[in-house]
Amino acid sequence: MNNTLANIYQHTAFTSSELEIIFKAHEKTFLKKGDMFLKEGQLANEYYCLESGLVRSYAINSEGNEITTGFFGKDEIVIEVASLFLRTPTKENIQALTDCECWKIDFNSFETLFQTVNGFMDWGRTWMSGALLLTKQRSLSMITDSATERYLALQKQHPEIILNTPLKYIASYLGITDTSLSRIRKEIANNEKM
Amino acid sequence: MNNTLANIYQHTAFTSSELEIIFKAHEKTFLKKGDMFLKEGQLANEYYCLESGLVRSYAINSEGNEITTGFFGKDEIVIEVASLFLRTPTKENIQALTDCECWKIDFNSFETLFQTVNGFMDWGRTWMSGALLLTKQRSLSMITDSATERYLALQKQHPEIILNTPLKYIASYLGITDTSLSRIRKEIANNEKM
DNA sequence: CTCAATTCTTACCATATGGCAAGAAATCAC
DNA sequence: GTGATTTCTTGCCATATGGTAAGAATTGAG
Structure with missing residues (x-):
C-alpha cells in the first residue's frame, strides 16, 4: 500500500x-x-x-x-x-x-x-x-486581498513553496512583479522585528 | 423539445x-x-x-x-x-x-x-x-490584463450584462471599485470619439 | 406625477504596485 | 575554486486604482 x-x-x-x-x-x-x-x-x-x-x-x-x-x-x-x-x-x-x-x-x-x-x-x-x-x-x-495578504496566505498554506521556489515564480502567481514581492518580504521582515 | x-x-x-x-x-x-x-x-x-x-x-x-x-x-x-x-x-x-x-x-x-x-x-x-x-x-x-481590458472583454463576451447590470456589480466582478469603473467607461468613450 | 432612493459621475488626494536600472548575493557549470 | 549566470534587493519616479464625498442622473414607489 x-x-x-x-x-x-x-x-x-x-x-x-x-x-x-x-x-x-x-x-x-x-x-x-x-x-x-x-x-x-x-x-x-x-x-x-x-x-x-x-x-x-x-x-x-x-x-x-x-x-x-x-x-x-x-x-x-x-x-x-x-x-x-x-x-x-x-x-x-x-x-x-x-x-x-x-x-x-x-x-x-x-x-x-x-x-x-x-x-x-x-x-x-x-x-x-x-x-x-x-x-x-x-x-x-x-x-x-492585498498582495501582502496573498503572500502570507500562501506562506501559511504551502511554506515549502516559499522556501524552494525562485521569487519570480511566486510573484507571478500572486499577480505582482518580483520587485514588489521583494519589497513586501522586506516589509514583513521589518514588522516581525518590532 | x-x-x-x-x-x-x-x-x-x-x-x-x-x-x-x-x-x-x-x-x-x-x-x-x-x-x-x-x-x-x-x-x-x-x-x-x-x-x-x-x-x-x-x-x-x-x-x-x-x-x-x-x-x-x-x-x-x-x-x-x-x-x-x-x-x-x-x-x-x-x-x-x-x-x-x-x-x-x-x-x-x-x-x-x-x-x-x-x-x-x-x-x-x-x-x-x-x-x-x-x-x-x-x-x-x-x-x-488591466481593468480596462477586463471590462472590454466582458463587454464583448456578455454585452447583455453591461446593459442590464448596476455598475457596482460589474465593478466588483472586475476587481475594482465602481468609481474606477466609471472613470474607465469615460476613458473608453473618449477614445472612441477620437 | 412627484418625492425618495439608488446609481452614476466627478474631483481631490492617498496608496499600492510597476518599470527600469544598478549592484549585491546566491547558485551553477566546469 | 572560479567565473558566469541567475536571483534578489534597492532606489527613483510613473501609473493605476482606491477612499471619500458631493452633486447629477436615473429609477422606483405610491
Whole structure:
C-alpha cells in the first residue's frame, strides 16, 4: 500500500480490493528538476500523483511572460484538466521545480477505472468540485486581498513553496512583479522585528 | 423539445429517448428580479438551466462588501458546484438580476440520471472541465490584463450584462471599485470619439 | 406625477504596485 | 575554486486604482 495514493484516493468508501485495482493502474515515474510534465500545445494524456517534489504550472501571456498558475506538492494531483478531459491542446506548461517521484496514470486506464470501479466517478466528481472551489477562491482572493495578504496566505498554506521556489515564480502567481514581492518580504521582515 | 435544455445537454451523443428522460427530470421555475436562488449558509440542493433572465453570484468579503463572483445568462447553468457536490453549506449568494425563467433539477434526480443515463456522467465531467477552465482563465486575466481590458472583454463576451447590470456589480466582478469603473467607461468613450 | 432612493459621475488626494536600472548575493557549470 | 549566470534587493519616479464625498442622473414607489 502506497501512502500517497492512499491519501489521494481516500475520499469515498473504496474496498481494499478496489483500491488495489486503482493503485495498479499507476506507474512509478521520476522527473528531474526542470523536466516538463507538459508543454503548451501538447495533449495531456495522463495525470500524476505526486509522492515527493514540487511542481509548478505556468502560462505565457500576450507579452511573452511566464505567469505561474499553480503549485503542486506532495500528495497532490499534477493534472491539466482542460486538456485531459476536453481532449484539446493545452495552453499551460507544467514543470518540476525539484526532482519528483510520482505515480502516473494514463487517460485510458483512468477511463477504465471510471467505467468499472464502483464509486470512482463519484471520487472524480468530488475531486473536481474541490479543484473548482480552490480556483474560485483564488480568483476571489485576487480581488479581495492585498498582495501582502496573498503572500502570507500562501506562506501559511504551502511554506515549502516559499522556501524552494525562485521569487519570480511566486510573484507571478500572486499577480505582482518580483520587485514588489521583494519589497513586501522586506516589509514583513521589518514588522516581525518590532 | 426545449431549446435551452437542448443547448445545455447537447454535448455528448445522447439518444432522443435519453434526452427525453433528462428533460423530464427538470421542472419549470420562475424567479422575480431580486429573488435569491441560494443564500450563504444554505445547502444547494438543485441547479437551474436558465431559459431567460440574468443572474449573478456574489460572496461577502471580510469587510462585509459584496463581491460579484459570476454572471449567468440564457442557456447557462446556474449552480454552486461546491455546495451541491461536496454537500456543504455555501459561501455564495445567487440572485436574479431580472425576472428569470428556468428549468430546475434537484440533486436526487441528477444522481439518478448520473447512474442510469449512459453518457450522462461523461457530459457532467465535460461540463465541469469547462467550468474549471473558465475559472482558471478568469484568475489569469486578473493577473495579466488591466481593468480596462477586463471590462472590454466582458463587454464583448456578455454585452447583455453591461446593459442590464448596476455598475457596482460589474465593478466588483472586475476587481475594482465602481468609481474606477466609471472613470474607465469615460476613458473608453473618449477614445472612441477620437 | 412627484418625492425618495439608488446609481452614476466627478474631483481631490492617498496608496499600492510597476518599470527600469544598478549592484549585491546566491547558485551553477566546469 | 572560479567565473558566469541567475536571483534578489534597492532606489527613483510613473501609473493605476482606491477612499471619500458631493452633486447629477436615473429609477422606483405610491
